[in-house]
Amino acid sequence: DSGVTQTPKHLITATGQRVTLRCSPRSGDLSVYWYQQSLDQGLQFLIQYYNGEERAKGNILERFSAQQFPDLHSELNLSSLELGDSALYFCASSPAGVVNEQFFGPGTRLTVL
Amino acid sequence: GENVEQHPSTLSVQEGDSAVIKCTYSDSASNYFPWYKQELGKGPQLIIDIRSNVGEKKDQRIAVTLNKTAKHFSLHITETQPEDSAVYFCAASNFDSWGKLQFGAGTQVVVTP
Numbered sequence: 001d002s003g004v005t006q007t008p009k010h011l012i013t014a015t016g017q018r019v020t021l022r023c024s025p026r027s028g029d030l031s032v033y034w035y036q037q038s039l040d041q042g043l044q045f046l047i048q049y050y051n052g053e054e055r056a057k058g059n060i061l062e063r064f065s066a067q068q069f070p071d072l073h074s075e076l077n078l079s080s081l082e083l084g085d086s087a088l089y090f091c092a093s094s095p096a097g098v099v100n101e102q103f104f105g106p107g108t109r110l111t112v113l
Numbered sequence: 114g115e116n117v118e119q120h121p122s123t124l125s126v127q128e129g130d131s132a133v134i135k136c137t138y139s140d141s142a143s144n145y146f147p148w149y150k151q152e153l154g155k156g157p158q159l160i161i162d163i164r165s166n167v168g169e170k171k172d173q174r175i176a177v178t179l180n181k182t183a184k185h186f187s188l189h190i191t192e193t194q195p196e197d198s199a200v201y202f203c204a205a206s207n208f209d210s211w212g213k214l215q216f217g218a219g220t221q222v223v224v225t226p
Contacts, residue, residue: 002156033213043157043202043216056211090156100145100212104156 004105012111018079021108023091031094032074038087081112115140119217134220136203137185143205151200193224
């Protein structure tokens, strides 16, 4: 158990809908990273927050957005969902002062029908 | 941007034998190289990492080597056991990119008794 929690574990929804994925980092970690894992694209970095501020962005679609709240939990919002958005979404957190060690949560499996 | 290639994509070994997975990276600024193990239905688990000022690091049965000149790094698992069966991912990042990880495509390791 990495100490990173993600909810929900599974999410099934229809095209065009909007969903919110939630992540709670390990106690004391200030950085939260979001990754998408799909069969054809592998593990892809989406976006990173550090202590409430966006720090880095990957190939994140404009339909996707994220935020980190004062209690350091983070939410990833996916809107106008398409079939191709079906994937595993992982959150990872990193200890304050150690930029690169990232500990992953169990993921949210999103299925868009 | 950074590109990480990983080989082989699948690896079958007999219990007790050694397994080696190799990765190459393209960005000479990369200075942090973690390895993750992902079991079915779980998030990636950090198993070992190496920074660019070190050539080799060992932790019990696993070791990682880094050749900065050739821009490649390898994971070595000795005395493999059935519980080592999983997908292994290499990754690279640098401190300037706020730690976002660029992952290899993964290696499915199967250890047969």
